[in-house]
Amino acid sequence: xxxxxxxxxxxxxxxxxxxxxxxxxxxxxxxxxxxxxxxxxxxxxxxxxxxxxxxxxxxxxxxxxxxxxxxxxxxxxxxxxxxxxxxxxxxxxxxxxxxxxxxxxxxxxxxxxxxxxxxxxxxxxxxxxxxxxxxxxxxxxxxxxxxxxxxxxxxxxxxxxxxxxxxxxxxxxxxxxxxxxxxxxxxxxxxxxxxxxxxxxxxxxxxxxxxxxxxxxxxxxxxxxxxxxxxxxxxxxxxxxxxxxxxxxxxxxxxxxxxxxxxxxxxxxxxxxxxxxxxxxxxxxxxxxxxxxxxxxxxxxxxxxxxxxxxxxxxxxxxxxxxxxxxxxxxxxxxxxxxxxxxxxxxxxxxxxxxxxxxxxxxxxxxxxxxxxxxxxxxxxxxxxxxxxxxxxxxxxxxxxxxxxxxxxxxxxxxxxxxxxxxxxxxxxxxxxxxxxxxxxxxxxxxxxxxxxxxxxxxxxxxxxxxx
Numbered sequence: 064x065x066x067x068x069x070x071x072x073x074x075x076x077x078x079x080x081x082x083x084x085x086x087x088x089x090x091x092x093x094x095x096x097x098x099x100x101x102x103x104x105x106x107x108x109x110x111x112x113x114x115x116x117x118x119x120x121x122x123x124x125x126x127x128x129x130x131x132x133x134x135x136x137x138x139x140x141x142x143x144x145x146x147x148x149x150x151x152x153x154x155x156x157x158x159x160x161x162x163x164x165x166x167x168x169x170x171x172x173x174x175x176x177x178x179x180x181x182x183x184x185x186x187x188x189x190x191x192x193x194x195x196x197x198x199x200x201x202x203x204x205x206x207x208x209x210x211x212x213x214x215x216x217x218x219x220x221x222x223x224x225x226x227x228x229x230x231x232x233x234x235x236x237x238x239x240x241x242x243x244x245x246x247x248x249x250x251x252x253x254x255x256x257x258x259x260x261x262x263x264x265x266x267x268x269x270x271x272x273x274x275x276x277x278x279x280x281x282x283x284x285x286x287x288x289x290x291x292x293x294x295x296x297x298x299x300x301x302x303x304x305x306x307x308x309x310x311x312x313x314x315x316x317x318x319x320x321x322x323x324x325x326x327x328x329x330x331x332x333x334x335x336x337x338x339x340x341x342x343x344x345x346x347x348x349x350x351x352x353x354x355x356x357x358x359x360x361x362x363x364x365x366x367x368x369x370x371x372x373x374x375x376x377x378x379x380x381x382x383x384x385x386x387x388x389x390x391x392x393x394x395x396x397x398x399x400x401x402x403x404x405x406x407x408x409x410x411x412x413x414x415x416x417x418x419x420x421x422x423x424x425x426x427x428x429x430x431x432x433x434x435x436x437x438x439x440x441x442x443x444x445x446x447x448x449x450x451x452x453x454x455x456x457x458x459x460x461x462x463x464x465x466x467x468x469x470x471x472x473x474x475x476x477x478x479x480x481x482x483x484x485x486x487x488x489x490x491x492x493x494x495x496x497x498x499x500x501x502x503x504x505x506x507x508x509x510x511x512x513x514x515x516x517x518x519x520x521x522x523x524x525x526x527x528x529x530x531x
Contacts, residue, residue, distance in 0.1 A: 071325075071409050074384035077140040078326040078365065078411035079256035086260055088132050089275040094292040098126040098272070100460065101287045101296040103279045103310075105129030106138035107445060108438050109302035110262045111453030114181075117269040119457055120466060125271045126294055128287055130278035130306070134259030137305055140383060140415030141446055142324060142355045142367045144345045145178055146196045146250035147171040149451075150442035151424025151477065152219070159476040161218075167475050168219040172249045174451045178258075179251060187261030189253045190360035196250035197344040199232060201240045203513050205349035212349070213245045223248045236340045238400045252345050252357045255446070279303075281311040284433040298429075298460055301437035304445065305416030315484035317440050319416035323385050324367035325393045326359070326411040327404070335362070337403045351505045354396050363410070366397055383413035417443045420482040427452045428479050429459035436460070440482070 075081055100116060102109045105127050113125050129135070149171045156164035175193075182189050200206040213226050225246045227235070232244040267273060281288040287299050303310065305319040330338075340346075346356040356366040390412045398405050420426065420440035425448055429436035436459065438452035439445070454472055461467035472478075486494065 071390060072411045073390070074382040074413055075411075076135065076383050077256070077413040077415070078324070079139055079143075079254060081411060082361070083254070083256045083260070086132055086134075086263075089273050091276040092128065092274040092289055092291040092294065096126065096292060096294045098124045098294055098296040100125045100298045100300065101294045102127045102300045102302055103282060103287055104136075104302035104304070104306070105133035105263065105273060105275065106136050106302065106304060107259060107262070107449035108304065108452055109300070110138075110259065110266050111450050112300060112302060112438070112456045113266045113271045114262065114269065115454050115457040116460060117266070117271050119461060121270070126296070127266070127271060127273045128277045128279050128289060128294065129273065129275045132275045133263040133273065134256060137415050137417050137445060138259045138449075139256050140324070140413060141255050141322075141443075142345075142365060143190075143253045143255050143357050143359075143446070144196070144250065144355060144444075145175055145191070145253050145446045146345060146444070147175055147221075147247065147447065148444040149425055149448050149477075150420075150440065150444055151422070151426075151480075153215075154422060154424055155476040155480075163476040165220050166471070167477060168221065170451055170472065170475060171447065172221065174447045175249050175251060177454075178447060178450050182258065182261065185261060185265040187258060187265070189255075189258040189261060191251050191253045192343045192360070193248075193251040194343040194345070195246050195248045196347065197232075197235060197244055197246045197342075198347040198349060199236075199238050199241045199244040200349045201238065201242065202510055203242070206243045208349045209243055209245055216245075216247070221247060221249070233339070235342055235344070236346065237338055238346075239402055246344065250345050252343055252359075253446070254360060279310065282435065284435060296434075297464075298434045298436060300456060300460075301435070302439065304418040304439040304441065307418060307439065315487065317418040317420055318485050320419045320442075321414055321416055322367055322369060322443060323389045323393060323414040324365060324412065325390060325397070325409045326365045327363045327397070328408045328410045329362040330364070330404070330407065334404065334407070338401055354393075354400075364397065364401075364404075366393055368393055368396060383415060385412045385414045389414070417441065417445065421485050422482050424477065424480055424482060425452070426477050426480040426482065427455045427459070427475075429456065429463060431463050434463075 109127055113127050152164050200209040227244045229242050232241045277289050279287050279289050282299055285295055287294045307313050307317045340358050343358045348354050352369050354368040359365050418439045419442050423442055425440045427438040441448045458470045458472045
């Protein structure tokens, strides 16, 4: 029997919190305060930055300010993909040369292992399984894109990557109509909330101060302003990703793009046997409006994709509640990939926002004239990228404060990259809605009219989006 909308737990932040429980909220800022470094945002970027800075310089007084609780945003709602993708790499190759982009990609490859190693060292049981990343193609056009993608990844120096035909793909996972796939070892599945909770605890144990229920309304040089008081610090680091638009003067900096997910009930052994997926790879596809999925530690499928891509005026939701049409669209992807699961119940649905710069490039910056820094714009690849960004922010702060010099990380091409702002409303709402409607139309056309060439609709949407 198919799941009905009434049987789905909708919102409540995410399935990951329903599974692991909400945290006990830390105390808000009690009044005006001072620190050496104040970090705005208690997600992966902010917590990793606090972790690495405090490890490198234990004498630093570091304060983290979080508007709700650590992991309330994308860090507690994502698909649990720890992998080596980074937004903007191809553009950085054009701007700075191929070798610079190779260095960036190599750093991302190493970051997957870094996150796993630190979690182990800190005793964080985040349900990590290093099965790599498998991306499948289900149409001739997707297969052509997959082969081009595979060749491009090899050109950036990736080792261990493999390309599979239909039969080899089916031996790993039986996705209906799959005609090929590509696999990289640089990926792992994890439980996002267990990671962020463990990281917050590790940061506090090092002596970092975390204040929750403390929204920052304005950032200016040496000041982070909240309703409860102002924290003054030499360095103010903005780590707010999809919630950046809520800050004064930042409305058009990064677009808060929505992504939605569902999680099934636990599957039976017979159902898993019909699907395969014994390697527990994170699973994606080559559609223009792509999907992403994982086999969870407790035997569910958690699957995500675009629903309502953007809310007018850069608004964000409160509790992750997801429209019924989006839940059904994600369920349709699930059953299209795995027809044998047509009767499986969808147990949970939720949504969250990710940060999208106008040129779709992730960045790390420290303005040495003001002490203001920021990192983000991960476009959905933040689980690993946030760690690399945090280590880079650490090195930039240490260099600026005289505690260190240039490092391999400070010389990566995404450092100090400048991005223009998004268009004012209603133009950005119209543009984003039209862009994703066009991507979905392109996917439908490719399924109905098989051919090896990507739909011209998708190429037009790419140009409008500024992705190429």
